[in-house]
Amino acid sequence: MAKVIEGLYYAESHEYVRVEGEFGYIGITDYAQDQLGNVVYVDMPEVDDEITAGEEFGAVESVKAASDLFSPVSGTVVEVNEALEDEPELINKDAFANWIIKVELSDKSELDNLMDAKAYEAICK
Amino acid sequence: MSDKRTCLYERHIKQGAKMVSFGGFEMPIQYTDITDEHVAVRTACGVFDVSHMGEVLVTGREAERFVQHIFTNDISGAPTGKIFYGMMLHPNGGTIDDLLVYKEANDRFFLVINAANIDKDFAWISEQVKQFDCTAENQSDYYGQLAVQGPKAEEVVEKVLGLPCQELTFYTFKKMDVGGEIIIISRTGYTGEDGFEIYASHELIQQMWDKLMESGEAKPCGLGCRDTLRFEVGLPLYGDELTDELSPLEAGLGMFVKMDKEEFVGKEALAQLKADGLKRKIVGIELEGRAIPRHGYEVVADDKVIGQVTTGYNSISTGKSVCMALLDIDYAKLDTPVEVRIHKKLQPGKVIKKRFYDKNYKK
Structure with missing residues (x-):
């Protein structure tokens, strides 16, 4: 059973946002990493890139396939998780601890369009 | 058109394989994990269901001359039991398919073709064979096929399946009587490792698969790692490195094209391509x-x-x-x-x- 954490915001495309003040940490859910299998590469944007809710900002890749990452929120990338460059498999070990990018949120009201843990859990069944 | 299923389909589902559509068949892409399956073949032994592959039997007085006509490699004077890899070409030099030719006798050749191309290939073969005193029969629905691959493949085939295969050298085969049925076993594969391919009726293929699974000596492997394995050693996949629009010379497979052969379909186009420069x-x-x-x-x-x-x-x-x-x-x-x-x-x-x-x- 895939893990879902309370207090995060979830997108239908299986990304999560953990909000801390003006910032959001974006990653893929435990369910997503399980479906994908061993992650062998994470394509990440660069710091200062602008990202838009609903648009692609990178990809997580298994041996066989690349899965696009869609941003649940809009904002500016302030940090990328560099540990994933050498150890993309960290996402399989703990998808919620190993966020992919940290974003300065430009419109917090966008969070209202996302699901809470309970609603997300329901779509993973 | 819905995908066909191989004789091992129910077993794949029971074993929890992830299934995908490939070449008109519903095939396992992985059972557990592509990387684990890949490593099993490189270090020990894996078994693939490759029953989707097509088989065509060519028999008759002019069987050899016919195969020479449609095939880029040169099979003339080959001993019985020898296998050749090569291509069938369009007259313009584009590749219809890459295939294996098994020489069973001077008047009998067994052709192994890609699943996705069975209809196209057999239509082409049927058209070309009219000019020769021989016949071609599509046996693809009869045969199931297993590929047992890896450094331990010989041991597994001999001990688990009870098929003596030690004496087979690379790219040779033999026919064997197994409980009254004649099967074909060859030292061939598509992984860059030692290994064997076995052609038999659906029933026997199912029995062999079950024996291998019970033994635990051969890891079930899907098409996912079949692709990563063949790719690493530079083997082409029809549809990727060979197509109707691409010649074997451009694919870097010139060693399987014998330009000194008297004739084969596509030879003139390739000669022109060579003269003009790739x-x-x-x-x-x-x-x-x-x-x-x-x-x-x-x-x-x-x-x-x-x-x-x-x-x-x-x-x-x-x-x-x-x-x-x-x-x-x-x-x-x-x-x-x-x-x-x-x-x-x-x-x-x-x-x-x-x-x-x-x-x-x-x-």
């Missing part, structure tokens, strides 16, 4: 970073697109991101710097030999 070629590319080049991605140099990736992976055996790509000939030389466009970014790399891992055949 315009493009399949090469290997190694990238500096870990970004993964995949089929269809653009290859760029001097600010222009100079080709496309045909197959690419982060190599399981070496950890490097590598690909095969069809490039403009001006950029096909070893060490030429090129870039691959991956998710909008250009990733630097260079042209290398299209063999990313050394084969480990037992010859």
Whole structure:
């Protein structure tokens, strides 16, 4: 059973946002990493890139396939998780601890369009 | 049209395989994990259901002359039990399919073709065979096929399946009587490792699969790792490195095209291609970073697109991101710097030999 954490915001495309003040940490859910299998590469944007809710900002890749990452929120990338460059498999070990990018949120009201843990859990069944 | 199922379909489902559509068949892409299955074949033994492959039996007085006519390799004077790899070409030099030819007798040849091309190939063969005193029979629905691959394959085939195969050398086969049924076993494969391929009725293939699973000596392997394995040792996949529009010379498979043969379909076109000089070629590319080049991605140099990736992976055996790509000939030389466009970014790399891992055949 895939893990879902309370207090995060979830997108239908299986990304999560953990909000801390003006910032959001974006990653893929435990369910997503399980479906994908061993992650062998994470394509990440660069710091200062602008990202838009609903648009692609990178990809997580298994041996066989690349899965696009869609941003649940809009904002500016302030940090990328560099540990994933050498150890993309960290996402399989703990998808919620190993966020992919940290974003300065430009419109917090966008969070209202996302699901809470309970609603997300329901779509993973 | 819905996909066909092989005689092992129910077993794949029961074993929890992830199924995909491939070549008109519903096939297992992986049972547990592509990487684990890949490593099993490189280090021990894996078994693949390759029952989707097509088989055509050519028999008759002019069987050899006919095969020579449609096949790029030269089978003349070969001993019984020998196998050849080569291609069937269109008159314009494009590749209809790549295939194996098993010589059973002077008047009897067994052709093994790709699943996705069975209808196209058999239509072509049926048309061409009219000019010869021989017949071609499509036996694809009769045969199931297993590929047992890896350094322990010989031991597994002998001990678990009870089929003596030690004396077979690389690219040879024999027919055997198993409980009154004649089966074919060959020392061939598509992984770069030692191994065997076994052709038999659905019932026998099911029995053999069950024996292998019960023994625990051969890991069930899906098409996912079949592709990563063949890719690492530079073997082509029809549809990626060979197509109706691409000749074997451009695919770098000239050693399987015998231009000194008297005649074969496509020979004139290839001679012309050689005289004019190749315009493009399949090469290997190694990238500096870990970004993964995949089929269809653009290859760029001097600010222009100079080709496309045909197959690419982060190599399981070496950890490097590598690909095969069809490039403009001006950029096909070893060490030429090129870039691959991956998710909008250009990733630097260079042209290398299209063999990313050394084969480990037992010859």
